[in-house]
Amino acid sequence: MRIGVPKEIKNHEYRVGLPPAGVVELVNHGHEVMIETHAGEGAGFSNENYVAAGAIIVDAPATIFAECDLIVKVKEPQPDECRQLRPGQLLFTYLHLAADRQQTDLLMESGATCIAYETVEGANGGLPLLAPMSEIAGRLATQAGGDFLKKSSGGRGVLLGGVPGVAPAKVVVIGGGCCRHQCGACCAGYGRARCGS
Amino acid sequence: MGARVVVLDRSLDRLRYLDDIFMGRIETVWSSAAALEEQVIDADLIIGAVLIPGAAAPKLVSRDLVSKLQKGSVMVDVAIDQGGCFETSRATSYQDPTYEVDGVVHYCVANMPGGVARTATLALTNATLPYVVRLADQGLEALRGDARFALGLNVHVGKLTHVGVGEAFSLDAVSPAEALNS
Numbered sequence: 001m002r003i004g005v006p007k008e009i010k011n012h013e014y015r016v017g018l019p020p021a022g023v024v025e026l027v028n029h030g031h032e033v034m035i036e037t038h039a040g041e042g043a044g045f046s047n048e049n050y051v052a053a054g055a056i057i058v059d060a061p062a063t064i065f066a067e068c069d070l071i072v073k074v075k076e077p078q079p080d081e082c083r084q085l086r087p088g089q090l091l092f093t094y095l096h097l098a099a100d101r102q103q104t105d106l107l108m109e110s111g112a113t114c115i116a117y118e119t120v121e122g123a124n125g126g127l128p129l130l131a132p133m134s135e136i137a138g139r140l141a142t143q144a145g146g147d148f149l150k151k152s153s154g155g156r157g158v159l160l161g162g163v164p165g166v167a168p169a170k171v172v173v174i175g176g177g178c179c180r181h182q183c184g185a186c187c188a189g190y191g192r193a194r195c196g197s
Numbered sequence: 198m199g200a201r202v203v204v205l206d207r208s209l210d211r212l213r214y215l216d217d218i219f220m221g222r223i224e225t226v227w228s229s230a231a232a233l234e235e236q237v238i239d240a241d242l243i244i245g246a247v248l249i250p251g252a253a254a255p256k257l258v259s260r261d262l263v264s265k266l267q268k269g270s271v272m273v274d275v276a277i278d279q280g281g282c283f284e285t286s287r288a289t290s291y292q293d294p295t296y297e298v299d300g301v302v303h304y305c306v307a308n309m310p311g312g313v314a315r316t317a318t319l320a321l322t323n324a325t326l327p328y329v330v331r332l333a334d335q336g337l338e339a340l341r342g343d344a345r346f347a348l349g350l351n352v353h354v355g356k357l358t359h360v361g362v363g364e365a366f367s368l369d370a371v372s373p374a375e376a377l378n379s
């Protein structure tokens with residue numbers, strides 16, 4: 001099969017669907033991998049890294065959408081990307097369709113097969129392809145929240161952990177969402193369990 | 198970080214588990230509407246982390262409740278990808294991550310992990326690669342042979358195949374198995 005990875009185009013999105021190590025794995029299975037030029041740069045993977053792994057670098061995302069059987073991405077396809085999908089093609093990425101009617105309509109019109117990371121279930125339940133990003137979002141939520149609590153950022157001017165003699169901030173984590181352990185863990189100072197992609 | 202942390206949830210099993218692993222370092226509260234209001238009203242930081250897989254997130258903090266919160270408190274909506282769990286949430290980006298409603302800072306960046314791209318790429322692809330390899334090796338057979346993997350199918354040849362998405366837009370959805378075998 002020919003697998004293609006376009007460069008992510010969502011605002012400030014620097015992740016990439018496959019690292020060079022993933023390319024090696026697919027090539028070893030007899031597949032061909034096309035990577036859009038500079039697709040991995042934001043995550044620290046150069047074109048040279050991908051070529052060394054056995055990928056073909058292409059200049060235009062249109063080439064990937066036209067020639068690949070399986071498109072692997074990170075974020076939901078933007079309207080331009082949706083319109084390039086076609087019947088018989090597989091798309092594997094985060095979709096989050098319930099929050100995006102336009103994308104839902106465009107994907108239905110494309111005729112493609114669209115598989116969302118966030119709803120795949122693992123052998124023992126759970127959401128194995130959402131969990132890693134939930135873990136990260138949970139930790140970042142605390143970090144960002146603490147940062148914006150600074151007066152200069154519009155916040156109350158409260159330090160999350162307080163200091164001896166001054167009460168710490170009160171943090172409320174709401175939800176049966178999966179990042180709660182992570183946020184709670186981080187705020188309480190454990191730095192350790194998981195929403196958001 | 199040593200903050201005072203209160204976790205609200207509707208699953209007693211989960212609250213029990215959290216109480217266990219944090220050994221009393223965090224407070225757990227069963228999430229009724231009244232308990233939620235009581236807890237958030239004097240909070241400095243509110244993290245919304247509600248998830249119903251694939252479906253739109255429920256709005257647990259209303260516009261009215263936001264108006265009663267402390268000025269300068271911060272709300273982070275981690276469920277923003279699924280539409281957000283605060284009524285006042287709208288997606289933002291790293292370029293302009295926050296906005297205020299009644300003096301309450303809202304942080305609703307839709308792709309938070311993208312900011313730590315290297316860590317996030319490695320963490321994500323550690324999980325996705327085995328699935329990518331199966332799709333590449335077997336195509337649609339990889340889904341037909343694994344009902345849990347097939348739950349990932351959201352759209353197939355023009356048909357919606359996820360109930361939660363169908364419910365969000367009042368559209369008909371068929372099961373992944375039905376779509377794959379027709």
